[in-house]
Amino acid sequence: MSNNPIYLALDVPRLDAAETLARKVAGHIGGIKLGLEFFCAHGHHGVHELHKLGLPIFLDLKLHDIPNTVAAAMQAIHVLEPAIVTIHAAGGRAMMEDAKAAAGENCKVVAVTVLTSLDDDDLTAIGVQSDPGEQALRLADLAHSAGLDGIVCSGHEVGAVHKQWKDGFFVVPGLRPDDGKGNGDQKRIVTPRQARDNGASVLVIGRPISRAEDPLAAARAIEATL
Numbered sequence: 001m002s003n004n005p006i007y008l009a010l011d012v013p014r015l016d017a018a019e020t021l022a023r024k025v026a027g028h029i030g031g032i033k034l035g036l037e038f039f040c041a042h043g044h045h046g047v048h049e050l051h052k053l054g055l056p057i058f059l060d061l062k063l064h065d066i067p068n069t070v071a072a073a074m075q076a077i078h079v080l081e082p083a084i085v086t087i088h089a090a091g092g093r094a095m096m097e098d099a100k101a102a103a104g105e106n107c108k109v110v111a112v113t114v115l116t117s118l119d120d121d122d123l124t125a126i127g128v129q130s131d132p133g134e135q136a137l138r139l140a141d142l143a144h145s146a147g148l149d150g151i152v153c154s155g156h157e158v159g160a161v162h163k164q165w166k167d168g169f170f171v172v173p174g175l176r177p178d179d180g181k182g183n184g185d186q187k188r189i190v191t192p193r194q195a196r197d198n199g200a201s202v203l204v205i206g207r208p209i210s211r212a213e214d215p216l217a218a219a220r221a222i223e224a225t226l
């Protein structure tokens with residue numbers, strides 16, 4: 001894995017546009033994150049095309065189902081040789097254990113704890129009485145004991161999780177440069193620099209680069225802050 005912690009979230013609908021954007025900023029990122037939007041639209045073919053850039057591929061599929069189904073899905077994406085795959089910690093210990101067992105040796109399996117688009121009120125609405133910090137720590141503990149490589153959490157929680165899981169692999173989305181531009185649907189945000197300082201291993205950045213007027217300049221500017 002490269003030293004550059006930035007993974008570009010390629011949440012763009014067209015494959016040719018995704019390839020063009022990734023090529024443009026390739027020198028300023030450490031990997032490419034392909035999520036549900038990309039995978040539902042372009043599937044295995046799309047992943048193979050992006051592999052041609054030679055950067056590590058992070059498949060952010062957030063798998064969440066019964067253990068047998070998630071393990072089978074992990075086996076089905078083996079052939080794509082992802083460097084990182086996400087599952088949901090809320091799927092429980094058995095699901096996480098089976099997902100890890102089904103993953104390839106070189107694939108890090110990380111569990112989403114609390115989505116960065118959720119705040120206290122959202123958690124209360126789905127019956128979670130803990131705040132995002134407590135809930136992220138609880139699910140990080142479960143993911144650790146299930147043998148996963150790490151977790152996904154916001155930059156607000158990553159410092160505390162790092163303290164209790166020293167060699168964990170921590171993926172942090174919900175990043176916004178301090179440039180006064182909108183947060184969109186993200187509610188628990190920090191700057192890329194803050195996330196790095198708090199212990200993030202990977203910085204997931206999408207719209208601040210992909211929707212910038214000049215994506216190359218935006219990627220360079222973010223890289224320069226790290």
Ligand SMILES: O=c1ccn([C@@H]2O[C@H](COP(=O)(O)O)[C@@H](O)[C@H]2O)c(=O)[nH]1
Nearest residue numbers: 009035114115116173174204205206207
């Ligand atoms: O808690 C989570 C988990 C995953 N994501 C994903 O990261 C990117 C963020 O995109 P931005 O445009 O930088 O907001 C996106 O692909 C999400 O699916 C997340 O945001 N939060």
